Amino acid sequence: MKLGVHPVAGHIGAEITGVDLAHDLGEDAVVAEIRAAVQRWKVVFFRDQRLDHAAHVACARRFGTPVTLGSRGSASPGDHPEVETTADRLELGGRYGMEHAEWLERRRHSLLRGWHCDHGARIDPPAATILRAEAVPEYGGDTTWSNLAAAYAGLSAPVRAFVDGLRAEHRLGVGYQPRVGEDAYVRHLLEHQTASVHPLVRVHPETGERLLSVNGYYIERITELSRTESAPVLQMLLEQATRPEYTVRFRWEPGSVAFWDNRATIHLAPGDTAHLRQPRIMHRVMLAGEVPVGVDGRPSEPVTGPAPGHW
Numbered sequence: 001m002k003l004g005v006h007p008v009a010g011h012i013g014a015e016i017t018g019v020d021l022a023h024d025l026g027e028d029a030v031v032a033e034i035r036a037a038v039q040r041w042k043v044v045f046f047r048d049q050r051l052d053h054a055a056h057v058a059c060a061r062r063f064g065t066p067v068t069l070g071s072r073g074s075a076s077p078g079d080h081p082e083v084e085t086t087a088d089r090l091e092l093g094g095r096y097g098m099e100h101a102e103w104l105e106r107r108r109h110s111l112l113r114g115w116h117c118d119h120g121a122r123i124d125p126p127a128a129t130i131l132r133a134e135a136v137p138e139y140g141g142d143t144t145w146s147n148l149a150a151a152y153a154g155l156s157a158p159v160r161a162f163v164d165g166l167r168a169e170h171r172l173g174v175g176y177q178p179r180v181g182e183d184a185y186v187r188h189l190l191e192h193q194t195a196s197v198h199p200l201v202r203v204h205p206e207t208g209e210r211l212l213s214v215n216g217y218y219i220e221r222i223t224e225l226s227r228t229e230s231a232p233v234l235q236m237l238l239e240q241a242t243r244p245e246y247t248v249r250f251r252w253e254p255g256s257v258a259f260w261d262n263r264a265t266i267h268l269a270p271g272d273t274a275h276l277r278q279p280r281i282m283h284r285v286m287l288a289g290e291v292p293v294g295v296d297g298r299p300s301e302p303v304t305g306p307a308p309g310h311w
Contacts, residue, residue, distance in 0.1 A: 003019050003033050003034075004016065004017040005041075005044075007041060008045070008248060009248040010245060011245060012041060012043060012145060012146065012147035012150065012246065012248045012265070013041055013045070013145065013248030014041040014043075014044050014045070015044070015045045015046070015047070016034065016037060016044050016045065016046055017047075019034070020049070020050075021049050021051060021055070022050055022059070025058075025062045031062050034259070035063060038128070038259055039206060039261065042147050042264045042265045043145045043259065043267075045250055045257070045259075047253065048253075049132065049255050049257050050255065051132055053077050053079075053283065054080065056130070056132060056285055057080055057082045057285055059285075060082070060130050063259075064287035064288060066285050066287060066288070067126060067285075067287065068081045068082055069081060069082070083283050083285055084284050084285075084286075085281065086280070086281070086282040086284065095184075096184040096185040096188065097184050098179070100274065101274050101275075103185070104271070104274060105177075106176055106178070113216045113217055114175070114217065114268050114269065115215070115238065115242055115267070115268050116175075116215050116217035116218060116266055116267070117215055117262050117263070117265065117267070118262050119286070120215040120219075121170045121194045121218045121305065122194055122196060122305060123302040123305065123308055124289050124290055124291050124308040124309065125262060125263070125289050125292070126262045126287055126288065126289045127261070127262060127263060127287045127288065127289035127290065128259065128261055128262050128263075128287040129259075129260055129262050130257065130258075130285050130286075131143075131257065131259075131260075131282055131283070132256070132257045132258075132282065132283050133252045133255065133256045133282055134254060134282065134283060135281040136254060136280055136281075136282075137276050137279075138278065140272045140276060141270045141272070141273045141280050142250055143249070143269060144247050144267060144268045145247065145260060146241055146243075146247045146265060146266050146268075147247075147265060148211040148212045148213060148214075148241060148264050148265060149207075149209040149210065149264055151240050151242075151243070151246050152212040153210075154243070155212070155240060160201075160210075163200050163201055164200075164201050164210075164294075164296075165296060166201075167198065167222070167224065168198060168200050168213075168214075168219050168220070168223060168234075169196075169197050169219070169220040169223055169303065170195065170197075170215055170218040170220065171193070171194070171218060171220045171303075172189060172192070172195065173189035194304065194305030194306070195220075195302075195303035195305060196300050196303055196305070197223055197300060198213055198292050198300045199213065199294025199296075200212070200222065200237075200294075201295050202263065202293065204264060205290060210295065211264050212237060212240065212241050213292065214234065214238050215266060216238055216266070219234060221234070241266060242266075242268075252282075262289065263289065263292070290308075
């Protein structure tokens with residue numbers, strides 16, 4: 001069967017058919033077609049894939065270098081350190097003295113704060129993520145992505161000129177709403193800080209596109225502006241980045257795989273399934289990225305946290 005690329009929304013997202021990710025990636029031409037589709041559509045989807053952990057990692061290696069995570073929860077496979085199982089997060093609330101639902105609500109206390117790219121506070125956020133579904137609820141649990149290149153292009157020319165030269169501090173845990181009084185998770189965040197100053201408009205290293213790099217969960221403030229000035233500008237830019245016309249929403253099934261450019265998108269994880277008590281088991285592999293570079297050619301600057309390439 002010939003590989004097919006089928007767009008599913010106007011600015012972002014395509015479903016790819018005619019490829020078995022476990023067996024067909026030995027052909028360089030197939031890899032090149034998928035890579036081109038990711039660059040064009042920012043996130044691509046595959047259905048009915050039969051990947052185990054080893055095949056998932058092997059698939060990822062055809063597109064880059066999988067990140068090896070130093071710390072994961074008990075649900076992640078011990079023999080494949082590149083694979084992170086999202087069910088690990090069910091442990092996190094209890095680890096810090098609260099129910100999972102409360103921990104989740106405090107991390108997503110506003111809609112825009114939920115939007116993020118993976119590990120956006122690092123000096124070198126992942127270039128891409130490949131996420132596969134093992135088990136999903138009968139309904140709900142969709143993920144939504146937004147195209148940051150389209151969001152930038154949709155700004156008026158004066159606003160584009162304004163944001164081109166700005167930079168923003170991205171810090172782990174900015175989007176978390178603390179408990180009153182003692183909060184063990186806040187203490188953990190303070191003891192394990194990761195922060196970087198990234199260009200507000202990033203130049204994509206492969207396509208040359210300008211990307212509106214706003215990141216609701218991690219972004220603290222625009223460094224050239226006062227906090228009073230920064231807050232409404234960030235609110236406006238986050239609203240621009242998440243306008244419905246720049247987004248795509250994906251309904252997961254067992255065996256579904258999503259492959260997205262983590263530099264050119266932000267995404268919103270589902271918040272509608274915690275009360276359903278139905279399993280949602282997802283596995284992700286992230287590909288190593290590079291230090292972002294702005295329109296002016298200046299790279300991001302580290303504030304605190306791991307050096308590039310160190311996880």
